[in-house]
Amino acid sequence: MRKRLWLILAVGVIALAFGVVGMMDRLRFGLLHVGYGTPIPWALWVVFYIYFIGLSAGAFLISSLVYVFGFKQYEAIGRIAVFTALVSLITALLFIWVDLGHMERFTEVFTRPGFHSPLAWIVWLYTAYFFLLVAEAWFLMRRSFARGARQGGLKGGLYRILALGTQEGTPADEARDMRIVRVLGSIGVPLAIAFHGGTGTVFAVTIARAYWYSGLFPLLFLVSALASGGALLTAVAAFIIPNGYQRHRELVISLGRLLLILLLVEVLMEVAEFLVSLYGTAPAHTAPIQEQLFGPNWWIFWMLGLIGAVGLPMLVLVTAGRRSGLAVGLVALLSAICFIGIRWNIVLPGFALPELPGLEYALVEPHLNYLARYTPTIMEWQVSAFAIGIALILFAVGYHLLPLEKEPSTETWQRQEVSR
Amino acid sequence: MPVEVETKSMTIRMLEDLHRALQKPLEERRWGMVIDLRKCVGCNACTVACKAENNTPPGVAYHVVIEEEIGQYPNVARRFLPRPCMQCEHPPCVKVCPVNATYRRPDGIVVIDYDVCIGCRYCLTACPYGARSFDFGDFYTAGHTPEVAAYDTNPSFEYGRLHQRLPGRLNQSPIGNARKCTFCIHRLEKGMLPACITTCLGGARIFGDLNDPKSLAAQMAASPRVVRLKEELGTEPSVYYLL
Numbered sequence: 001m002r003k004r005l006w007l008i009l010a011v012g013v014i015a016l017a018f019g020v021v022g023m024m025d026r027l028r029f030g031l032l033h034v035g036y037g038t039p040i041p042w043a044l045w046v047v048f049y050i051y052f053i054g055l056s057a058g059a060f061l062i063s064s065l066v067y068v069f070g071f072k073q074y075e076a077i078g079r080i081a082v083f084t085a086l087v088s089l090i091t092a093l094l095f096i097w098v099d100l101g102h103m104e105r106f107t108e109v110f111t112r113p114g115f116h117s118p119l120a121w122i123v124w125l126y127t128a129y130f131f132l133l134v135a136e137a138w139f140l141m142r143r144s145f146a147r148g149a150r151q152g153g154l155k156g157g158l159y160r161i162l163a164l165g166t167q168e169g170t171p172a173d174e175a176r177d178m179r180i181v182r183v184l185g186s187i188g189v190p191l192a193i194a195f196h197g198g199t200g201t202v203f204a205v206t207i208a209r210a211y212w213y214s215g216l217f218p219l220l221f222l223v224s225a226l227a228s229g230g231a232l233l234t235a236v237a238a239f240i241i242p243n244g245y246q247r248h249r250e251l252v253i254s255l256g257r258l259l260l261i262l263l264l265v266e267v268l269m270e271v272a273e274f275l276v277s278l279y280g281t282a283p284a285h286t287a288p289i290q291e292q293l294f295g296p297n298w299w300i301f302w303m304l305g306l307i308g309a310v311g312l313p314m315l316v317l318v319t320a321g322r323r324s325g326l327a328v329g330l331v332a333l334l335s336a337i338c339f340i341g342i343r344w345n346i347v348l349p350g351f352a353l354p355e356l357p358g359l360e361y362a363l364v365e366p367h368l369n370y371l372a373r374y375t376p377t378i379m380e381w382q383v384s385a386f387a388i389g390i391a392l393i394l395f396a397v398g399y400h401l402l403p404l405e406k407e408p409s410t411e412t413w414q415r416q417e418v419s420r
Numbered sequence: 421m422p423v424e425v426e427t428k429s430m431t432i433r434m435l436e437d438l439h440r441a442l443q444k445p446l447e448e449r450r451w452g453m454v455i456d457l458r459k460c461v462g463c464n465a466c467t468v469a470c471k472a473e474n475n476t477p478p479g480v481a482y483h484v485v486i487e488e489e490i491g492q493y494p495n496v497a498r499r500f501l502p503r504p505c506m507q508c509e510h511p512p513c514v515k516v517c518p519v520n521a522t523y524r525r526p527d528g529i530v531v532i533d534y535d536v537c538i539g540c541r542y543c544l545t546a547c548p549y550g551a552r553s554f555d556f557g558d559f560y561t562a563g564h565t566p567e568v569a570a571y572d573t574n575p576s577f578e579y580g581r582l583h584q585r586l587p588g589r590l591n592q593s594p595i596g597n598a599r600k601c602t603f604c605i606h607r608l609e610k611g612m613l614p615a616c617i618t619t620c621l622g623g624a625r626i627f628g629d630l631n632d633p634k635s636l637a638a639q640m641a642a643s644p645r646v647v648r649l650k651e652e653l654g655t656e657p658s659v660y661y662l663l
């Protein structure tokens with residue numbers, strides 16, 4: 001395994017080890033030891049959930065540039081993008097699962113769905129998307145599995161199983177596979193827009209929270225998904241592919257340009273949201289914005305969101321990032337990580353005000369304290385570390401084992417183009 | 421002609437209204453509450469009665485009294501706003517539930533099926549009145565004192581069933597569920613008024629069938645002094661306030 005992957009694996013294992021105690025606490029005591037409560041019913045885990053679901057949607061939509069829209073310059077990261085989307089999706093679902101009061105009942109969303117709830121819709125869409133991702137990944141890689149099955153050892157055995165009887169096939173077969181991938185990808189694009197727009201809709205339909213109740217919200221979700229997913233893939237292309245930022249300099253810089261556009265649109269939408277909300281006098285609209293800008297957690301907006309996720313990356317992308325793949329890779333990594341701050345500020349400010357004025361003084365009890373500031377407990381961090389640990393391990397091991405970097409031969413593509 | 425003066429106690433009258441309503445089929449009743457803010461003294465007897473009746477744990481508040489100070493010294497006053505669940509006619513909490521665990525009964529009461537609720541807390545974010553709580557598994561004494569007090573583990577009779585919470589069983593409903601005021605359905609069905617109504621010492625709370633024009637509740641709800649909270653959201657609360 002490559003050094004970089006070892007590093008990711010090691011971080012993953014450490015995170016898992018740190019998190020396992022919290023996870024056991026979660027299973028034994030339920031939600032007793034979380035820092036949130038009735039006044040703030042959705043908190044850190046929901047933040048991570050929308051963060052990872054955004055990464056997944058973003059990564060997938062970028063993969064569709066290759067497989068649906070034929071942007072061949074991104075071909076080198078096509079499979080990686082599909083794989084990253086899958087790992088992020090699994091991580092996101094893990095986060096939302098541990099957040100349920102009754103984890104064992106999650107199947108009810110399938111057996112007795114309430115289709116008037118956007119939450120039911122998106123779970124169905126995630127499921128469809130999961131199967132689609134698996135199918136797409138398989139069609140992308142099955143010929144590589146078949147070829148790789150010839151080698152001995154663990155990998156050979158694994159590939160034999162994963163090939164599911166696929167033969168190596170002729171270039172014509174490969175071209176046919178790519179057509180199937182194209183069809184799957186074409187179904188996936190509206191699906192990804194639906195489930196991620198749908199995730200935004202979960203928030204946007206709650207008339208009780210003026211901060212969320214806006215038609216802009218689902219769109220904002222989509223744009224930030226693309227931006228964060230794009231940033232993550234750029235970082236992967238630059239640093240996980242050996243010498244990626246040099247070997248695929250063109251690709252990385254081009255991804256950087258795409259990222260710049262996405263970040264610009266993100267800024268535009270946030271500015272629109274902030275200005276309109278702040279203009280009025282209704283506290284339900286102004287308080288969530290003021291809370292982000294000047295509240296006790298002001299640094300999340302300024303340091304993570306504004307500088308880390310958006311400002312610094314944009315600055316570098318228009319300067320050094322025009323020539324240096326390394327610079328693009330670094331700021332993309334920074335942006336992908338700091339996007340968590342933007343996610344935090346989507347969820348938490350929604351609870352900036354009690355539902356009725358004065359409710360905060362009516363009754364103060366454990367898990368019912370509107371006056372206390374929410375800070376995640378150790379247990380919440382541990383459970384998060386556990387889930388992220390799983391994500392990192394899945395990524396490192398999967399990346400090591402799967403033929404993700406194999407680039408389809410250009411003839412295959414040309415033949416496909418001709419046959420079309 | 422002598423004017424006939426009603427001298428009956430309000431409680432007796434509400435009980436009669438209740439029994440009359442119970443004669444009707446479920447779907448013809450529409451339970452509602454009218455709270456006279458001029459009579460409320462802010463004693464919180466209703467809040468305490470609710471806690472005792474439903475054995476709600478710490479952090480689970482079906483009912484609260486919101487206090488507000490208005491005016492500036494020396495012209496100050498306190499205003500009290502008792503807040504049960506509004507039993508909305510168009511409840512946003514019901515619409516968002518991904519598993520249909522919460523629904524509006526034909527008599528207008530919004531209920532939660534503890535055996536179905538997955539504990540996603542979407543309904544908590546959706547309720548505009550903060551009327552829902554999540555049961556995180558807290559106890560008043562267990563974990564804090566050497567002995568677990570009986571009131572911590574006494575069952576509640578919500579929905580006419582026995583629900584027992586035990587400190588060792590933190591994954592068992594209603595722990596891990598959303599919870600809310602039920603207008604004391606379990607009492608109504610036995611011909612008793614909700615606990616907060618019987619206990620109100622200011623006589624500020626009126627309960628009854630809004631579909632029955634003869635009921636005290638329906639008559640009070642028709643007063644021009646009446647307001648409902650956040651009327652603009654279209655939730656159509658079944659709780660009315662007399663200013």
Ligand code: SF4
Pocket residue numbers: 505506507508511512513514530546547548549550551552600655
């Ligand atoms: S007050 Fe809240 S909990 Fe009660 S019915 Fe209305 S929305 Fe639902």
Ligand code: SF4
Pocket residue numbers: 516517518519520521522532536537538539540541542543544597598
């Ligand atoms: S917490 Fe329970 S009742 Fe509320 S929306 Fe979720 S599943 Fe439905």
